[in-house]
Amino acid sequence: MNLFFHLGRYFLLIKRVFSKPEKMSVYMKQIVHEIDNIGISSLPIIAIISFFMGGVITIQSAFGFTSPLVPLYAVGFTVRESMLLEFCPTIVCLILAGKMGSNIASEIGSMRITEQIDALEIMGINSAGYLILPKILGGVLILPFLIAISMFLGIFGGYVMGVATHACTSYEYIYGIQAFFEPWKLYYSFTKVITFAFLITSISAYFGYYTHGGALEVGKSSTAAVVYSSILILIFNFLLTQLFLT
Amino acid sequence: MIEIKNISKSFGERLVVDDVSFVFEQGKTNLIIGESGSGKTTIMKLMVGLHEIDKGEILYDGQNFPTLGVKDKQEVRKKIGMLFQGGALFDSQTLEENVRFPLDMFTEMSPEEKMERVNVCLEKVQLTGKNKLYPGELSGGMKKRAALARAIANEPQYLFCDEPNSGLDPKTSIVIDNLILSLTRELNITTIVITHDMNSVVEIGENVLYIYKGKPWWTGNGKDILKTTNPELLDFVFASGFMKEVYNAVKGK
Numbered sequence: 326m327n328l329f330f331h332l333g334r335y336f337l338l339i340k341r342v343f344s345k346p347e348k349m350s351v352y353m354k355q356i357v358h359e360i361d362n363i364g365i366s367s368l369p370i371i372a373i374i375s376f377f378m379g380g381v382i383t384i385q386s387a388f389g390f391t392s393p394l395v396p397l398y399a400v401g402f403t404v405r406e407s408m409l410l411e412f413c414p415t416i417v418c419l420i421l422a423g424k425m426g427s428n429i430a431s432e433i434g435s436m437r438i439t440e441q442i443d444a445l446e447i448m449g450i451n452s453a454g455y456l457i458l459p460k461i462l463g464g465v466l467i468l469p470f471l472i473a474i475s476m477f478l479g480i481f482g483g484y485v486m487g488v489a490t491h492a493c494t495s496y497e498y499i500y501g502i503q504a505f506f507e508p509w510k511l512y513y514s515f516t517k518v519i520t521f522a523f524l525i526t527s528i529s530a531y532f533g534y535y536t537h538g539g540a541l542e543v544g545k546s547s548t549a550a551v552v553y554s555s556i557l558i559l560i561f562n563f564l565l566t567q568l569f570l571t
Numbered sequence: 572m573i574e575i576k577n578i579s580k581s582f583g584e585r586l587v588v589d590d591v592s593f594v595f596e597q598g599k600t601n602l603i604i605g606e607s608g609s610g611k612t613t614i615m616k617l618m619v620g621l622h623e624i625d626k627g628e629i630l631y632d633g634q635n636f637p638t639l640g641v642k643d644k645q646e647v648r649k650k651i652g653m654l655f656q657g658g659a660l661f662d663s664q665t666l667e668e669n670v671r672f673p674l675d676m677f678t679e680m681s682p683e684e685k686m687e688r689v690n691v692c693l694e695k696v697q698l699t700g701k702n703k704l705y706p707g708e709l710s711g712g713m714k715k716r717a718a719l720a721r722a723i724a725n726e727p728q729y730l731f732c733d734e735p736n737s738g739l740d741p742k743t744s745i746v747i748d749n750l751i752l753s754l755t756r757e758l759n760i761t762t763i764v765i766t767h768d769m770n771s772v773v774e775i776g777e778n779v780l781y782i783y784k785g786k787p788w789w790t791g792n793g794k795d796i797l798k799t800t801n802p803e804l805l806d807f808v809f810a811s812g813f814m815k816e817v818y819n820a821v822k823g824k
């Protein structure tokens with residue numbers, strides 16, 4: 326019952342978000358602002374996480390592959406596959422759901438409780454479109470770039486740490502990350518990223534937009550935003566994987 | 572002119588606005604007064620459609636607002652300027668951007684024209700030179716005045732002010748009252764002001780609606796309010812000992 330209520334209200338909100346904007350020039354400025362606000366500001370954390378995760382996966386794989394039957398380039402291959410297919414598109418997006426989700430929900434939620442959203446409505450502005458569309462578009466536009474950087478840094482981190490700790494040689498690793506590369510897998514990865522970007526921004530905006538009450542409720546909304554974006558990322562990760570890989 | 576006819580509103584079981592009718596006249600300052608919690612803000616929010624009415628009609632120059640479609644409602648709202656009780660300034664924007672916002676959204680003015688308009692509005696509310704401050708850096712009374720500047724920026728046809736001079740000292744309060752009065756005259760707009768301030772009632776109350784527990788209790792001119800015999804209104808007007816003393820002194824008791 327509750328689920329259907331939220332689903333219905335979510336889709337109605339999305340419909341309002343995508344109705345014709347009042348003034349394109351104002352929206353363009355907002356989108357650029359959001360790209361900076363929710364995208365670029367996440368770059369440092371993504372860079373650090375990706376670099377170290379790449380490194381650790383390299384060391385772990387090298388440690389695991391002790392059998393002489395496993396070729397030496399398997400380490401690079403494993404790092405590349407796990408980075409491209411799962412770690413960067415899914416895990417990094419889950420981390421971003423925490424950062425972006427709470428940011429978006431609390432920003433819109435506090436605008437709601439201080440009547441700023443009402444003020445927009447009174448002026449005759451479609452508040453849902455004005456506030457949410459730039460966030461969704463900004464997120465969907467910038468996340469693929471962030472994830473691409475994350476993929477690069479993950480594999481690079483694997484190289485640096487693998488070679489530094491003598492887990493593998495430079496030649497093996499580079500051979501490994503080029504071995505059996507199938508470009509269509511990148512479609513799979515980036516379809517996931519774009520889907521997740523839409524889920525994070527729209528779900529968080531939904532919870533923020535329908536905040537009622539005071540500061541306490543803003544906190545609750547932003548928690549709900551993170552929880553539900555994460556759950557839906559996991560569900561869609563499963564669905565898209567079924568769709569592409571079977 | 573805005574006419575409300577028999578509007579009612581309940582929140583859950585609680586009837587907050589009970590069968591209120593009134594004509595808010597054009598070119599005049601129309602006041603809604605009443606004690607805290609009597610339903611003044613709710614009436615104003617019903618009029619602009621932030622709450623839905625349970626019963627009744629709200630006529631903007633003859634157009635029944637609640638029955639309009641989304642697009643038509645937006646068209647009416649573009650002619651509304653509203654000062655919220657809490658200000659409702661956009662936190663992420665400077666004062667200047669706040670006041671310029673309606674101009675950015677709805678006019679084709681050049682940046683210079685906008686800037687000039689913004690400065691004129693800020694000057695009117697005595698916030699000259701505060702352009703680059705954020706709402707978080709303003710005092711309560713300054714926020715109120717800044718919000719009024721935003722409400723009048725795009726020369727609205729209908730001006731709604733929810734307690735424009737709460738939190739202001741008596742002197743600034745009079746400036747704001749006079750500003751509202753002169754705007755109403757100059758632009759010949761329909762102005763609706765909620766207030767607790769008896770000074771404003773007497774000074775600018777050309778058409779006053781007194782609300783008592785959600786019901787319309789007394790209407791008339793602000794100057795006549797001191798002669799009222801309505802017991803609830805007397806209670807409201809002379810709630811402060813100061814007013815009582817002034818009144819008695821004038822009457823020569």
Ligand SMILES: Nc1ncnc2c1ncn2[C@@H]1O[C@H](COP(=O)(O)OP(=O)(O)OP(=O)(O)O)[C@@H](O)[C@H]1O
Nearest residue numbers: 582587605606607608609610611612613614656767
């Ligand atoms: N969104 C809401 N949901 C439920 N009850 C509400 C809501 N808004 C207002 N009320 C109730 O309606 C009544 C009238 O509130 P309103 O804000 O209109 O009072 P007011 O006359 O503006 O008071 P004040 O002078 O203190 O601003 C109050 O009892 C309040 O609790």
Ligand SMILES: [Mg+2]
Nearest residue numbers: 611612613656
């Ligand atoms: Mg009020």
